[in-house]
Amino acid sequence: MDALVEELHWIAQAVIEPSAFAAIYDHYFPKIYNYARYRVQDAQTADDLTAQIFERALRELSSYQPERAPFGAWLFGIARHAIEDHYRAQKRRRWLSLDLLSGHASSDPPPEEIAAERETHDRLLQALAELTNRERDVIALKFAAGLTNRQIAGVTGLGESHVGVILHRAARRLKQLLEE
Amino acid sequence: MDDKDLSDVARLFTDYSGESRIRETLRHDLLARIEHPAAPPKGVKTMLYGTPRRRLALAASTLVVIMMTVLVIPPLRSWAQDVLRQIGVITLTDEPTYAEKEVERLNNHEPAPTMVPVETDPDQPTCGILEPFDVTEASARVGFPVYEPSYLPQSGTFSLTGRDSLLGSDRIVSRSVYGNSTLPDTLMLMQAKPTDPSTQLWETPDDATATDITINDLPATWIENYPDDETLAHFQSSVATGVNLLIWEQDGYTFLLESFFLPQNQMIQIAESLMAAENVPAEASEPFCQIHFLGREQAGNLTGMPAYEPTYLPDDFYLWSRGRDETRAIYTTYQRYKDGWFEGYEVEDMIHLIQFRTGDETEEIAIGDAPITDAIVNGQPAVWVANWAIGYQPVDYTEEWKTVDTNLLIWEADGYTFMLQAARSQDEMIRIAESLSAE
Numbered sequence: 001m002d003a004l005v006e007e008l009h010w011i012a013q014a015v016i017e018p019s020a021f022a023a024i025y026d027h028y029f030p031k032i033y034n035y036a037r038y039r040v041q042d043a044q045t046a047d048d049l050t051a052q053i054f055e056r057a058l059r060e061l062s063s064y065q066p067e068r069a070p071f072g073a074w075l076f077g078i079a080r081h082a083i084e085d086h087y088r089a090q091k092r093r094r095w096l097s098l099d100l101l102s103g104h105a106s107s108d109p110p111p112e113e114i115a116a117e118r119e120t121h122d123r124l125l126q127a128l129a130e131l132t133n134r135e136r137d138v139i140a141l142k143f144a145a146g147l148t149n150r151q152i153a154g155v156t157g158l159g160e161s162h163v164g165v166i167l168h169r170a171a172r173r174l175k176q177l178l179e180e
Numbered sequence: 181m182d183d184k185d186l187s188d189v190a191r192l193f194t195d196y197s198g199e200s201r202i203r204e205t206l207r208h209d210l211l212a213r214i215e216h217p218a219a220p221p222k223g224v225k226t227m228l229y230g231t232p233r234r235r236l237a238l239a240a241s242t243l244v245v246i247m248m249t250v251l252v253i254p255p256l257r258s259w260a261q262d263v264l265r266q267i268g269v270i271t272l273t274d275e276p277t278y279a280e281k282e283v284e285r286l287n288n289h290e291p292a293p294t295m296v297p298v299e300t301d302p303d304q305p306t307c308g309i310l311e312p313f314d315v316t317e318a319s320a321r322v323g324f325p326v327y328e329p330s331y332l333p334q335s336g337t338f339s340l341t342g343r344d345s346l347l348g349s350d351r352i353v354s355r356s357v358y359g360n361s362t363l364p365d366t367l368m369l370m371q372a373k374p375t376d377p378s379t380q381l382w383e384t385p386d387d388a389t390a391t392d393i394t395i396n397d398l399p400a401t402w403i404e405n406y407p408d409d410e411t412l413a414h415f416q417s418s419v420a421t422g423v424n425l426l427i428w429e430q431d432g433y434t435f436l437l438e439s440f441f442l443p444q445n446q447m448i449q450i451a452e453s454l455m456a457a458e459n460v461p462a463e464a465s466e467p468f469c470q471i472h473f474l475g476r477e478q479a480g481n482l483t484g485m486p487a488y489e490p491t492y493l494p495d496d497f498y499l500w501s502r503g504r505d506e507t508r509a510i511y512t513t514y515q516r517y518k519d520g521w522f523e524g525y526e527v528e529d530m531i532h533l534i535q536f537r538t539g540d541e542t543e544e545i546a547i548g549d550a551p552i553t554d555a556i557v558n559g560q561p562a563v564w565v566a567n568w569a570i571g572y573q574p575v576d577y578t579e580e581w582k583t584v585d586t587n588l589l590i591w592e593a594d595g596y597t598f599m600l601q602a603a604r605s606q607d608e609m610i611r612i613a614e615s616l617s618a619e
Contacts, residue, residue: 016214018215022207025211029200029207030195033196037196043201046196050206051206171186172185174189174192175185
């Protein structure tokens with residue numbers, strides 16, 4: 001994530017060299033996807049947004065200026081804009097997801113471990129929904145994308161100590177909500 | 181502050197990236213664009229589909245999945261208590277509606293029922309990948325003769341980079357791209373066949389300065405230095421400020437020729453040199469790269485029944501998506517579109533039509549306590565269900581899931597069962613229903 005020499009080399013080559021872009025893509029895909037997944041809470045939408053984010057990153061890669069920001073901050077800037085645009089485009093509603101309906105319900109009970117994992121996931125999403133937009137963003141950058149507090153500060157424009165305060169406050173609130 | 185809070189919360193998060201359905205295809209697509217820099221990027225690709233207005237429509241269609249959710253057929257249930265009415269393949273029961281049950285489940289944080297995983301189609305091509313096949317193969321893929329220029333300018337060396345084909349909502353398109361080894365230019369030829377011959381495939385953008393010219397004595401439009409932002413952004417072009425476009429209709433096709441720098445006289449010369457491929461199969465041999473929805477003809481071919489369409493829709497409503505459920509049903513959604521964008525996602529902005537194959541398995545649709553009344557569509561008995569609930573959640577996720585009422589009109593015609601769902605008046609929905617046509 002930091003401006004590693006190796007990463008800068010990839011970025012410089014990525015506009016013309018597929019293997020260089022592949023290295024960037026493979027490194028950042030899980031981070032970007034998970035960030036999107038926990039921000040929009042829907043797998044299909046996370047896929048769509050991740051595709052938009054990387055397509056835009058490729059288009060604008062040659063305009064990236066390493067001296068202005070680490071590459072990860074630049075990429076997550078694109079991601080945050082894409083997610084904000086998504087919310088704006090959807091206006092104010094989402095409809096029951098196709099994922100809930102696209103297959104016929106099975107009469108077999110789900111395996112216990114799958115059911116338990118899904119329940120944990122659903123409860124976490126519900127608890128996340130109780131946080132403020134800024135708290136959700138910071139939590140997703142921290143735990144879904146795996147960024148450090150300093151990197152989150154670079155992405156959000158917040159001070160590093162402020163990020164720490166938000167994280168602690170949000171984590172405590174999440175735990176309270178999950179224990180209710 | 182307690183770091184245990186952070187570590188406890190961290191353990192709740194899961195790496196879902198392995199579940200992404202697009203990880204490999206997106207990677208392949210992006211790398212191909214780098215490998216073939218002349219490959220049409222998003223901006224150019226969308227030009228293929230017509231005007232900026234149309235482009236917006238396609239962008240909005242990326243949300244098709246969310247929109248289609250409103251009226252996907254509820255699965256057969258065994259718990260139906262009382263059958264209220266049967267019409268065609270549809271059985272109405274007094275169970276709570278699907279949305280009512282699902283909203284309750286979501287708000288109670290109960291686990292979802294196990295779903296059969298959605299399988300991807302291995303034969304489905306990845307969009308946006310150019311392949312350097314010849315004009316005969318390009319023609320075989322789309323099922324009509326692809327035209328090729330017999331003249332290319334000598335300024336630099338233009339040569340074929342690749343071709344692809346796409347299926348839009350109202351057109352089949354073959355695209356050929358010619359790169360230039362010495363000049364920073366790319367020449368693109370797009371040949372579009374409307375799926376409905378009456379469809380006008382090209383509208384000159386409002387912000388373009390167009391000139392009327394002729395190509396082989398046929399009327400044509402010349403647009404110089406059009407600021408196509410997406411195309412220019414992709415190419416990171418520091419030398420071009422726009423694209424030159426030549427558009428004309430010939431032999432039932434709409435052609436669009438695009439270049440950064442070629443002047444009008446050379447573009448005309450290329451256009452007038454086009455020759456049609458010979459010995460072309462009458463039908464497409466390859467599955468199309470589909471952009472989110474099926475063409476009407478393709479929906480018909482895939483389901484084995486003609487796809488009906490209304491000839492009347494309320495003002496500002498346009499086709500938004502079309503899909504199918506195996507061969508059982510065709511789903512078509514129309515959405516309000518105004519001032520350059522689909523207006524919104526409120527219940528009143530959408531009209532859904534489902535056409536069921538009669539004679540196959542029946543569909544149970546739970547309507548709860550929504551009142552049923554008789555209606556007439558084209559002189560035949562129909563059923564009107566008022567205040568049928570569908571589900572939604574405010575998009576910022578801060579509120580609970582809710583239901584909102586809409587209406588259903590169900591009737592039979594020509595051996596098919598139709599269901600229209602919209603938050604419109606009964607008179608207007610009947611008018612839409614009576615305008616359905618297979619032609």
